[in-house]
Amino acid sequence: MGHIKLTNVAKSFGNVDVLHGIDLEIGDGEFVVFVGPSGCGKSTLLRIIAGLEKPTGGELAIDGAVVNNVPAADRGLAMVFQSYALYPHMSVRQNLAFGLENTRMPKPEIRERIAEAARMLEIEPYLDRRPGQLSGGQRQRVAIGRAIVRRPVAFLLDEPLSNLDAELRGSTRAELAALHARLSATMIYVTHDQIEAMTLADRIVVLRAGRIEQVGTPLELYNAPANRFVAGFIGSPHMNFLEGTVETNGPGKTVATLAGGHRLEVPLDNAGIANGAKVTVGVRPHHISIGGEQGLPATIRLVEALGSETVLHADVSGQKVLVVAPGQHDLAPGADVRLSLSAAPLHMFNEKGLRLGHAV
Amino acid sequence: MTIDGSGKTGPRVGEIAMAPVRFAMGLVDAPLRKLQKVAGLGGMATFFLLPNMLIFGIFVLLPFFINFAYSMTGGSALFLSDRSFVGVDQYARLFDCSNYLDPNSCAEDTFWTAVGNTGWFVVLQVTLMIAFSLVTALILNRDLKARSFWRAMFFFPVLLSPVVVGLIWKWILQRQGLLNFGLYGFGFDPYAWLNDRTWSFAAAVAVSIWAHMGFYTLILLAGLQAIPKDLYEAAEMDGTRSMRVFMRITLPLLMPNLLVVIVLVLIRAVQIFDEVYVLTGGGPGTSTLFLTQYIYETGFATQLRNPGLAAAASILMGVVLVVLTLVQLGLGRSSDKNGGRK
Amino acid sequence: MxxxxxxxxxxxxxxxxxxxxxxxxxxxxxxxxxxxxxxxxxxxxSLKTPAALAEFPPTILPYVTQKVSVEGFDKPFDLYEVTLDDGSKATLAEVRRIGIVSQMVDPKAPGEIIKVNIAQRTPVREMSFATENYTEPFTHFDFFRYLWNSVFVTVVATLITLVVNSMAAFALSKYEFRGRTAAMLVILATLMVPLSVIMVPLYSIVSALGLFNSLWGVILPTVATPTGVFILRQYMLTIPDELVDAARMDKASEWQIYWRIILPLTAPALAVLAIFSVVWRWNDFLWPLIVLSRKELYTLQVGLSIYSGELNVQWHFILAMTVVTMIPVVLVFIFLQRFITTGIAGTGLK
Known part of the structure; x- marks a missing residue:
């Protein structure tokens, strides 16, 4: 139940290749999130799994059976659309029943399933209203309800939260996580929002330009991004990147010289990179501390005091660096400070953007 | 009811209207599901398109193409298989004139009379139609009380059938009619307007304008209302004079709509038939005989009917219409408006 | 004030x-x-008697000369207001008229004949509605038949138009298939082929199909309107494709998607097309005139024009029948005028 396997799945519209050979295996009951910038092919991939698009190459199997030529209706999947795609001329109840009626399910069972889903999602009071009379959040629940009543092999969710306001998005996210725990069904979730991906996913699939950049648990992606793109995409605010060149390349320790002549020591093992090669050093804003004598000299350009923490926009010899410092700081733009990276996990990327092997 | 369907009434109205149809549609579903299994989505698309295409094919495209064959045959037989091939004789006959400026010098003099009449009709009717509907649209675009009433008033004759329009005006223009009654009050003697060659032609122009003006007014009014109000406010702030505002703001911004309307009026004017046929029957004499009536009478109505000649004449008319329609489609694309026909 | x-x-x-x-x-x-x-x-x-219609100058309202029956005479006579020679006025009935002299009697004292110069008498008029103009055509002519033919053509043609055009519009708006653009172009191209251009060959095709002198011969050539397909397609394009996707995920068949999802949501555009189709088909003239040559098949428009073209035009009947022909369109105008005018302004169709 709910095991989905993609082998070398490709898709092109005319001459435009949207997906280049995707290999992916999704286990039963897993919550997988496809994340990536718009146009990366994540929605197309989801629609191929749903059966709404035909792949131009490769193979798609659900529970071991190849379904490339099985119509969407017969794959046993349910989908929640970005716009919810509720039938505007039907009441909520009719919306929920439509799919079940099409399978010629007996009426009492339809009623039962609707009642159960309505209870679970707390939409009972709205069952006889039309989608047009519901708020965004209520519509979203109905859309999920329509998927739930079908008892699908897997749920496909296409940016289901993107039409909600920020506050509602937060609470619905939590409910979705609870729902997954309760139904323990396979869920494939597409989003461009990395926070949704981090909070919901068992595993995240990062896509860019039709290719998978990395697959892993949220923390794997956060702690050990495979490349500069994943490093920049996961985490908020995103990772700082400092350009530099390799000075010494020793076992367990590689030293890079930054543009301003400052040296940074990165604990790297067997980096396999020549001295003098251009590299990028990545460090997350939360891992930088200010003060001390040893750090990188920087000039503060902008201070954003959020109360619990302070976001500092700093300039390190021409390169922009973001620092998130806990607590409140009495700093003004133009102040010179030192940024300490000694305690920070540092990442090093080669010229192609690939992350270099870590000592730890 | 709303046009855009965002209102709730739309679907609900549809649902009530659908109720009796539902059962039948449901019955059709089972066989069509089987068809879908076999034919796939592409096959279903063909299935949905087929009835329309079939009717188009049989009743529009096929006649369109065999019209050329007709124009190359002679005799009075109806079916192509019974007709003799005569090449371009029919066209030669139509163009057989010793002096193209004088219809009486032509072999097919009624054709050239009809062409001449239609030409004059188009020039007069299109000019006056544009003038009247533009003025009316400008007036309706003013800050009027009960504007929708006035708009509806000018639109009213558009819905009337050409036969009704023809009969109404025939009744008004006859000897004991309303027009003579009105003129009688000013001391004029009753006059049989429709028995006069000049006046009956004028009546044909006037009546066709009366009947269709509201339609074009509506399109022009929509164009006028699409002009942003702040342009006028800006002009007012600059103290621009109203004539200048019209020439420099209203007219240029209305131009796309105006061009579409002009071509639409042209296309319809070339085909003028129904209301004039009822009003004057083409007479007196041949003074209001227009092209469509010539084709109709040559092809069907006269004792010595000649479908081949009628087909040749209709193809010549078709060429004019195709050119006009292409112009319209070109304009329509640039102005994002779409014009249609019955 | x-x-x-x-x-x-x-x-x-x-x-x-x-x-x-x-x-x-x-x-x-x-x-x-x-x-x-x-x-x-x-x-x-249309409410005037033939006599009143022949009058000049005409009256605004339908007046007829008042009649009175006089004792001792079978026929009722016209009643006149008369100025007698002695200057007094009287209301008299005219028995007969010889030249400029009218022989009159007093209806209350019918014994004595009074001779009056016709210049001295004016008819006594009363308002009277000649409703027989409306009732007689129904009994004496085939008017009821024409009415039925027109209703049949209008209703059937409109229903077929709606079904066939909406199916085509659905295919052209919600499916990707090879030849879609070509199909759309063919439909748009037919805008360039008005009836007046193809009436000769169309007549032969309709005859070959055995539809000459049949109401179906009037109906079928009109139902695949390019404008109908066009406005329905434009409207369906505004219905999100996600709804179709959702229905497919919901195991709906394509036919179900058409009639349970797309058709109800296209209701406003269907209503516009229905109204237009009713008006078009009700008003159609040239094509029915060509196809229908048997009297009992005439539609109202054809019947009216044929009768009005006769030598002795019975205007009192023609006018009344014209009014009846006008009624449905006037009703459409009164109740749906706003709907139609917005429809035209939005699509530019007629």
Missing amino acids: SRVAAFVFRRKGGKGWHWTDIVTWVWLVGGLFIMFGPAVWLVGS
């Missing part, structure tokens, strides 16, 4: 009369008479 005057003479900006204000009012008031006047005159005339 002053309020009415204030309303009538309201001016834009209140800065005094601008020449455009005068033009506006002249245009609108003139329009009121020119646009509605003829139809009103038609209705008024």
